């Protein structure tokens with residue numbers, strides 16, 4: 001066993017290091033990923049150790065970054081590209097949606113697209129416009145892409161390895177406000193499947209399902225609910241496309257109540273998809289409608305309002321109460 | 327750890343003649359540095375320039391002092407904002423330190439009916455447009471995403487997404503041309519931004535439609551940690567040629583030259599001759615933003631070399647050499663700077679947090695049922711805390727003082 005306590009950002013750094021070290025085809029690309037080590041230092045020290053040919057500072061052009069990664073992948077490389085912030089992925093959205101996602105299908109499976117697009121996402125760090133968004137649903141709607149988001153350092157470490165090894169394009173959403181949270185990583189563990197949800201806390205009265213930055217909030221909510229005698233189960237979905245509906249279904253058929261929590265706007269969000277599927281699958285088991293807690297149908301607000309906008313403990317508990325009141 | 331170069335490990339499959347993978351390609355030598363348009367040397371000496379002197383022939387001692395005052399006050403404002411960030415009053419600040427001449431020179435070249443599309447660093451241009459500097463701070467404090475009405479001063483909102491505004495400027499200029507108006511449009515962007523597809527598309531559109539737009543690139547040598555070598559292989563201003571319009575490189579630390587060159591470009595645009603690219607060759611003396619740590623990627627000596635070209639010292643040397651300004655002028659300006667600093671400080675500290683329901687304001691011009699529903703639900707939810715006597719914990723303001731309504 002090689003267990004160490006690492007901040008989530010450092011776990012990704014270690015994971016990228018292993019990938020660069022074991023597979024000469026792996027490349028890191030992005031703005032400021034070299035000497036600076038990225039604006040969050042996730043790629044810190046990698047250029048120093050692997051050189052400018054492997055850890056590539058790119059021109060300031062997101063369409064260019066993803067578009068050339070596609071070309072490199074066609075040539076046998078496995079690029080891991082960094083988009084500096086969630087709100088800056090859109091210049092690359094065209095390449096991701098119209099090209100990266102569809103290449104494998106168009107070639108009737110003859111070519112593979114092992115590209116990882118890393119996106120630090122979500123709010124809670126007091127940033128300016130375009131630095132706090134959660135656009136995962138915009139990508140989940142597109143067939144051909146896989147979408148994951150870790151909530152712990154161990155998941156960050158292992159899911160990154162698995163994403164890089166995947167022959168499909170993976171959009172890797174990194175919960176930036178958890179970058180500095182430390183938790184244990186066993187670098188010799190045998191990781192579970194990339195797209196499987198995890199029961200993070202067991203309970204009997206209600207299921208909270210979340211991923212990425214909201215898992216921690218849900219665990220805190222479950223603690224608070226326990227003090228009031230309510231037993232809340234917490235699922236860390238880990239993957240947004242595909243979603244592990246089986247694990248959600250099993251949990252819901254036990255607790256009979258489900259609340260889905262994410263930072264992204266609720267309207268047309270991943271919670272809507274989960275609510276619809278679980279209602280289809282478990283209609284007769286449900287004691288309450290599936291509830292959703294998330295962002296509003298409004299632009300992500302200025303920093304001084306983000307505590308209001310982001311689902312916090314109180315809003316999650318409010319939904320728990322509403323569900324239990326049915 | 328093995329640091330294997332994949333390229334080196336691969337066997338060449340073709341014989342000589344073609345460039346082979348595996349052969350380390352030497353980067354091309356940098357194109358020889360082109361001549362800058364310069365009217366004032368770093369020592370503050372006036373140099374003749376046949377092409378551009380005519381554009382500043384009307385400059386009086388008073389206008390020169392005005393340019394100096396603009397630069398000093400802009401720098402003072404910038405320094406105040408930087409320290410307010412350090413004191414936790416602002417979430418972030420993007421300093422313009424070192425770029426005062428580029429911004430004041432170009433900003434003072436504009437007519438009132440010209441329209442400006444800035445990035446997030448154009449505090450000096452905003453100053454020239456008459457935007458109250460305290461209005462610039464709302465977005466950096468996190469109380470709004472803009473804070474001024476672009477139409478009041480023909481100064482658009484700051485744009486954070488790199489390069490986007492160059493297309494807006496082009497479209498606006500296409501509208502100006504359609505209207506038969508004789509005003510011009512100016513778009514600011516950085517050397518890094520010049521790599522964005524949007525900027526190339528703006529160049530294409532403006533050329534094809536002969537739009538009256540001036541592209542004003544402040545090449546401050548860095549895009550966060552990336553030097554210009556990571557963005558381009560030929561001097562930036564030369565890029566215009568390939569799109570079919572002229573480009574010029576000006577000494578960005580020379581306010582007089584920036585004024586002259588921008589006036590020339592604007593005049594061209596106004597008279598229907600189409601777009602032009604101005605590359606102001608300058609330097610970002612501070613960090614990219616207050617979140618950045620330039621010691622990770624650049625040498626102190628570099629900054630020191632540029633300090634010798636400081637735009638403000640340069641004009642001061644000229645003013646003193648020509649006896650254009652006396653001690654009393656400098657002393658009065660110092661006082662004015664202090665007063666500005668104090669005003670900014672007080673205004674920021676007094677800036678209230680927006681009301682929590684401001685989240686739902688201005689999402690749509692014509693309203694939207696879902697927003698109304700969510701606003702009502704959220705208001706009821708917040709009220710439930712007040713009923714329970716707990717308070718909401720956040721949202722201290724009662725009105726919308728801090729929202730985008732301000733300044734309208």
Ligand SMILES: Cc1ncc(C[n+]2csc(CCOP(=O)(O)OP(=O)(O)O)c2C)c(N)n1
Nearest residue numbers: 084088486487488516517518519548549550
């Ligand atoms: C589309 C996009 N990608 C990335 C960023 C993050 N970012 C903000 S400023 C910056 C560097 C910009 O450099 P440059 O264009 O030279 O302008 P400067 O800030 O030096 O004035 C980067 C990468 C962004 N704002 N927008």
